[in-house]
Amino acid sequence: MEKYRILLVEDEESLLNALSLNLEMEGYHVVAVRDGRAALDKFRNQHFDLAVLDVMVPLMDGFAVCQTVRLEGNSTPVLFLSAKGTGKDRVEGLKIGGDDYLTKPF
Helix, strand or coil: CCCCEEEEEECCHHHHHHHHHHHHCCCCEEEECCHHHHHHHHHHHHHCEEEEEEEECCCCCCCHHHHHHHHHHHCCCCCECCCCCCCCHHHHHCCCCCCCCEEEEC
16 A cells, blocks of 8 residues: 655754654655755655645745645645744635645644
């Protein structure tokens, strides 16, 4: 049986490691990157069943990554993970193509 593939984009190393470990222990294959440009590259060159995107990552924020891949026709489900928890941020994330929005801490 093939494992579901998750793209995890988080710049905080301790959170990246903890999330990766937990997801792998649940049986998922995790590809972890720490900035938006690397995330966009992974989106363009690999298949994922889910993307977990931090909004505030270096080089290209999570909103821009999501908006770009949606404009390119990629429909991979996107879960935003962010410390930005205002209603405006949530609406923006969903409006540009995110499927859900989870605020930190969780």
